[in-house]
Amino acid sequence: MNLKEKLAIKAKPVNKALEKYLKIREPKKLYEASAHIPLAGGKRLRPVMAMITCDMVGGNSEEAIPFAAALETIHNFTLVHDDVMDDDDLRHGVDACHTVYGISTAILAGDTLFAYAFEMITDCNIEDRVKADLVKNIAYVVRKIAEGQQMDINFEEEETVDAKEYLEMIRLKTSILFGAAAYGGAKIGGTSEEEARELEKMATDVGLGFQIWDDYLDATASEEALGKPSGSDIRQGKRTLLVIETLNRANDNDRKRLIEILDSQNTDKEIEEAVGIMEKSGALEECYKQANGYLEDAHNTLSNYPESESRQLFEELLEYMVTRGH
Amino acid sequence: MNLKEKLAIKAKPVNKALEKYLKIREPKKLYEASAHIPLAGGKRLRPVMAMITCDMVGGNSEEAIPFAAALETIHNFTLVHDDVMDDDDLRHGVDACHTVYGISTAILAGDTLFAYAFEMITDCNIEDRVKADLVKNIAYVVRKIAEGQQMDINFEEEETVDAKEYLEMIRLKTSILFGAAAYGGAKIGGTSEEEARELEKMATDVGLGFQIWDDYLDATASEEALGKPSGSDIRQGKRTLLVIETLNRANDNDRKRLIEILDSQNTDKEIEEAVGIMEKSGALEECYKQANGYLEDAHNTLSNYPESESRQLFEELLEYMVTRGH
Numbered sequence: 258m259n260l261k262e263k264l265a266i267k268a269k270p271v272n273k274a275l276e277k278y279l280k281i282r283e284p285k286k287l288y289e290a291s292a293h294i295p296l297a298g299g300k301r302l303r304p305v306m307a308m309i310t311c312d313m314v315g316g317n318s319e320e321a322i323p324f325a326a327a328l329e330t331i332h333n334f335t336l337v338h339d340d341v342m343d344d345d346d347l348r349h350g351v352d353a354c355h356t357v358y359g360i361s362t363a364i365l366a367g368d369t370l371f372a373y374a375f376e377m378i379t380d381c382n383i384e385d386r387v388k389a390d391l392v393k394n395i396a397y398v399v400r401k402i403a404e405g406q407q408m409d410i411n412f413e414e415e416e417t418v419d420a421k422e423y424l425e426m427i428r429l430k431t432s433i434l435f436g437a438a439a440y441g442g443a444k445i446g447g448t449s450e451e452e453a454r455e456l457e458k459m460a461t462d463v464g465l466g467f468q469i470w471d472d473y474l475d476a477t478a479s480e481e482a483l484g485k486p487s488g489s490d491i492r493q494g495k496r497t498l499l500v501i502e503t504l505n506r507a508n509d510n511d512r513k514r515l516i517e518i519l520d521s522q523n524t525d526k527e528i529e530e531a532v533g534i535m536e537k538s539g540a541l542e543e544c545y546k547q548a549n550g551y552l553e554d555a556h557n558t559l560s561n562y563p564e565s566e567s568r569q570l571f572e573e574l575l576e577y578m579v580t581r582g583h
Numbered sequence: 584m585n586l587k588e589k590l591a592i593k594a595k596p597v598n599k600a601l602e603k604y605l606k607i608r609e610p611k612k613l614y615e616a617s618a619h620i621p622l623a624g625g626k627r628l629r630p631v632m633a634m635i636t637c638d639m640v641g642g643n644s645e646e647a648i649p650f651a652a653a654l655e656t657i658h659n660f661t662l663v664h665d666d667v668m669d670d671d672d673l674r675h676g677v678d679a680c681h682t683v684y685g686i687s688t689a690i691l692a693g694d695t696l697f698a699y700a701f702e703m704i705t706d707c708n709i710e711d712r713v714k715a716d717l718v719k720n721i722a723y724v725v726r727k728i729a730e731g732q733q734m735d736i737n738f739e740e741e742e743t744v745d746a747k748e749y750l751e752m753i754r755l756k757t758s759i760l761f762g763a764a765a766y767g768g769a770k771i772g773g774t775s776e777e778e779a780r781e782l783e784k785m786a787t788d789v790g791l792g793f794q795i796w797d798d799y800l801d802a803t804a805s806e807e808a809l810g811k812p813s814g815s816d817i818r819q820g821k822r823t824l825l826v827i828e829t830l831n832r833a834n835d836n837d838r839k840r841l842i843e844i845l846d847s848q849n850t851d852k853e854i855e856e857a858v859g860i861m862e863k864s865g866a867l868e869e870c871y872k873q874a875n876g877y878l879e880d881a882h883n884t885l886s887n888y889p890e891s892e893s894r895q896l897f898e899e900l901l902e903y904m905v906t907r908g909h
Contacts, residue, residue, distance in 0.1 A: 287733035338694065342687035361668035361736055364690060365729045368664065371697060372729070375722035385711035392718050396701035403691045403698070407613035410687055 260573045267308050267570075268301035270319070274326040278373055290358040290366035291373075295333040297351045302467075302578060303328040303434055307442035309574060310456055312567035316446020320382050324391060324445060327377035328438050331395065334370035335402055337363055342410070343493070347485050371399070383445055391441050398437045405430025409495075418496040420505070424465065427498075431471075432464025459558040466551030467578045472497035473544045476532050488528035494519040498547070502540035511538065552576070586899045593634050593896075594627040596645070600652040604699055616684040616692035617699075621659040623677045628793075628904060629654040629760055633768035635900060636782055638893035642772020646708050650717060650771060653703035654764050657721065660696035661728055661760075663689055668736070669819070673811045697725070709771055717767050724763045731756025735821075744822040746831070750791065753824075757797075758790025785884040792877030793904045798823035799870045802858050814854035820845040824873070828866035837864065878902070 279292040304325030308318040339345075340353040341363050347353060355363035378391050408426040412418045439460035443453035474483060475490045476499055490497050500519065504512055511534045518531045535541050555575050562568050605618040630651030634644040665671075666679040667689050673679060681689035704717050734752040738744045765786035769779035800809060801816045802825055816823050826845065830838055837860045844857045861867050881901050888894050 282730075284730055284733045284737060286737065287730060334694075338690055342690060362733060364664050364668060365733055367694075368660075368697070369726050369729045371694070372722045372725040375701060375718050376726070379715050379719040379722070385715045388718075389705050389711045389714045392701050392714075393705040396698045396705070399698040400695050400702070403695045404608075404610055404613060407610045407688060407691055411610060411612065 260577055264305050267305045270322050271301055271304040271325045274322050286362055287365055290354055290362045291369045293354050294337055294348055303332055303438040307438040309567050309571045310439045310442030311446040313571055314443050314446035314448040321442055321445045323377040323380045324441050327374035330370040330374045334367045337367040387444055398433050401429045401433055412496050418501055420501045423498050423501055427468040428465055431468040432461045435464035436461035459555045462551045463555045463575050466548040469498055469544050469548040472499050491528050491531050492523055499535055499540055499544050502543045503535045503538045506538040506540055586903055590631050593631045596648050597627055597630040597651045600648050612688055613691055616680055616688045617695045619680050620663055620674055629658055629764040633764040635893050635897045636765045636768030637772040639897055640769050640772035640774040647768055647771045649703040649706045650767050653700035656696040656700045660693045663693040713770055724759050727755045727759055738822050744827055746827045749824050749827055753794040754791055757794040758787045761790035762787035785881045788877045789881045789901050792874040795824055795870050795874045798825050817854050817857050818849055825861055825866055825870050828869050829861045829864045832864040832866055833860055
């Protein structure tokens with residue numbers, strides 16, 4: 258069995274739970290809009306991470322299923338709202354929620370998915386003490402995700418963005434939900450607060466590597482592989498880590514040209530030119546290294562756990578997250 | 584001491600909690616946007632209802648303060664998102680959140696207020712069992728509020744709306760958060776599930792009366808009294824209960840004329856004409872009666888409780904909610 262199949266097996270009960278929760282109710286338009294993106298597929302990386310973490314600390318991951326499903330509705334709620342804010346028409350190769358159902362219903366669908374998450378967490382067959390702890394942690398994390406998205410919006414209006422600030426933005430916007438997945442899985446698995454926080458830190462770092470890789474792929478992979486137009490970050494003039502590292506390294510001419518491309522409407526040829534500048538400057542290589550650095554740290558943390566099938570699967574999951582598409 | 588002063592005393596610790604939670608953090612724009620509407624004032628009817636209910640069943644309403652504050656952030660999150668959807672520039676006489684901070688940040692501010700609510704609930708000094716119960720109930724109620732808002736959006740595209748459907752819409756969109764306030768206050772106060780559900784039903788009915796009154800006031804009260812332009816429902820062509828009852832009662836000419844006014848851009852004179860048709864048809868009188876009917880039912884429920892200061896205050900609160908402005 259290859260890794261993809263192993264992950265699919267872990268994701269299966271979560272998908273079943275999502276289908277059950279997200280069944281179409283009245284008013285149909287709201288519930289169809291709510292189910293549109295989450296039931297369009299996806300690798301369920303956050304749920305799977307929660308399930309594997311639960312197993313790895315000696316718990317029963319069946320008890321984590323509704324929590325794992327909640328991570329997915331949280332993730333999808335942020336995608337649906339982000340697509341409204343960024344006016345992105347496509348999401349993972351399907352029409353964005355607001356493209357199909359309009360902006361008002363998309364905002365409501367996001368709110369609905371957000372609400373479902375807390376219904377799911379309280380549906381877990383776990384102690385009330387753990388439920389309350391997970392609710393608090395997820396609510397805090399959602400607030401932090403909003404901070405990250407606001408930082409991202411702010412960056413678009415700024416001339417220069419610092420690499421450190423950028424990393425903090427993606428830590429909030431993307432990584433900490435992976436951290437919350439590991440934390441929650443570990444707590445449901447019955448581990449100590451201290452150990453759960455260590456696993457949270459590890460998964461957050463992996464989330465950082467994952468996001469840096471995402472920015473990298475946006476510049477280098479095909480539309481088919483991405484499920485969205487390639488180079489869309491460049492087209493939107495986003496200051497990704499790739500851009501920031503390029504601006505720090507490129508010569509004056511290249512730097513000016515890259516800013517010019519970022520700040521205007523672009524042809525495909527100009528996107529290619531921008532990617533060329535990124536490669537020439539060494540920034541592409543740098544991003545590759547950073548993503549892999551986070552992965553190494555995670556492997557070090559995992560090596561403290563006794564060898565087991567679930568630890569092995571966790572290691573493979575990390576590898577997959579950070580190097581998928583390669 | 585008059586009623587307004589008594590309510591202000593109950594609201595005071597809730598306002599203090601809101602100020603503490605909603606203090607400005609980084610990124611400032613997000614947190615300023617999040618605090619903008621909730622800290623612009625307001626009567627805190629939902630928090631006060633939770634506090635009074637807690638007292639009335641024999642509990643200590645100090646324990647309900649963070650829950651009461653959560654009701655207010657939930658209420659404000661829905662206001663902020665609704666104003667984006669309805670493109671309303673003013674809210675209670677101040678600029679809407681998106682008017683000041685833009686649509687993207689307003690969506691995020693709503694999400695942030697939503698998240699805060701669950702941090703607040705889990706901060707209550709109550710049993711974990713009760714926390715989990717309140718989280719589940721509030722999450723469910725938020726989903727129902729989204730259903731109500733979707734029904735409201737749907738109605739704007741429909742030629743005719745049934746009075747029963749309309750009442751169901753406002754029950755979801757507005758009333759059940761009052762129900763959740765009473766339910767939560769009662770549970771924190773240590774009462775049984777059955778009694779808490781009875782109080783929830785009562786408060787939901789009061790919320791219905793409150794909303795019918797709101798529609799009525801929109802047509803009849805001044806901009807100064809409303810804190811928003813009067814007749815804005817008519818201007819937006821909304822099918823309120825007032826409109827529905829008028830269409831059921833008016834003669835053919837009046838009915839046609841009212842629809843004409845609702846479906847076009849209006850001068851102040853045409854708004855006045857529409858209100859005239861509503862009055863002539865007897866619909867204004869009917870709405871007044873319905874609002875008061877809900878109030879009477881609520882008084883009947885309350886009369887089952889032993890006489891106390893808090894029962895007295897609850898009765899006065901209901902009166903105030905349904906007849907404010909008169």
